[in-house]
Amino acid sequence: MSARALSFGAIAGAYERFRPGYPEELVDMVMRYAGQPVRTALEIGAGTGKATRLFAARGVAVTATExxxxxxxxxxxxxPPCVRAVRAAFEDLQPGETYGLVYAAAALHWTRPEGRWPRVAALLEPDGVFASCGGPFQLADPALAEAVRAARAPFLESDDIPSPDGTDPSEEMQWPGTELQRFQLFSDVQxxxxxxxxxxxxPDYVGHLSTISAYLQLPPSRQEEAYAAIAQVLPETVEIAADITVHLARRRPE
Incomplete structure (x- = not known):
């Protein structure tokens, strides 16, 4: 696992405070796709439990790995009582127990590609559902976004995470849907x-930036300089485009 993937522990409190949670619509979408009650789930990279709490509130027994x-x-x-927290990277999980749902919320890109999909399939019950969600957190005003980019430039060229498989942002199907479509282990990719x-x-927007891995790779003094430079160009409030892209797939029965 990369250093960027393991950089969040130092700012766990800020992560919980400044990262937004997930809407109920996400769980509705997953449950509707499943077409049957989902009783058990394995979460990949649970973080501070943003998505964990959402699924647990629907009565799903979640094994949250982090x-x-x-x-x-x-x-x-x-x-909640129905959640079991396990300290483990996805790659450390051993075959054995299977789940009706395996999901990752803004975490799948941190897993290693080697053996990723066979491992997911091995953790799913036949016809079990895989779900992944995430998306960019962007300033909605293009002029303000450019001003922030210019303020950030002396410290970071970009704070984006590129597509893990190189899919161009203009393509209709994005990662991980692109990979799921290529693996015969899964069907009905949506x-x-x-x-x-x-x-x-x-201040909350700058707080959110302080939880982004690209900034966390900077020396602490440079981080503070970057946040101060960005704060200087911000109005009192900012509008954020935070669309969530959801990928769903079903494990093919053996």
Whole structure:
């Protein structure tokens, strides 16, 4: 697992505070796709439990896996009884128990590609559902986005995470749907978008930036300089385009 993937523990509290949760529509979409009650789920890279709490609130018994103990400590603060927290990277999970749902919320890109999909399939019951969701967190005003980019430029060229398989953003099907379509282990691959707009105060927006892995790779002094430079160009509140792209697939029966 890369250093960027393991950089969040140092800011676990900020991650819980500044990262937005997920809308109920996400669970509705997954349950509708499943077409039957989902009783058990394995979560890949649960973080502080943003998505964990959403699925647990629907009565799903979630096994929340996360490699960083500090992130798990935040998750445990609000962990419902039906959640079991396990410190483990996805690659460390051993075959055995299977689940009706395996899902990842803004975490799948941190897993290693080697053996990813056979491992997911091995963790799913026959006809079980795989779900992945995520998306960019972007300033909705193009002029403000350009001003922030210019303020960030002396410190970071980009804070984006490129598509893991190189899929161009203009393509209709995005990753991980592109990979799921290529693996015969899965069927009925679907991609949907949940449109979402958020309004944040300038300090909360900078707080969100402080949870992004690209910034966390900078020396602490440079991080603070970058945040200060960006804060100087922000109005009191900012509008955020935070659409969530959801990919769903079904494990083919053996």
């Amino acid at each position: 490699p960083d103990e500090a992130m798990l400590a935040e998750l445990r603060k609000t962990m 991609q949907s978008v949940i449109n979402r707009r958020l309004t944040l105060s300038a």
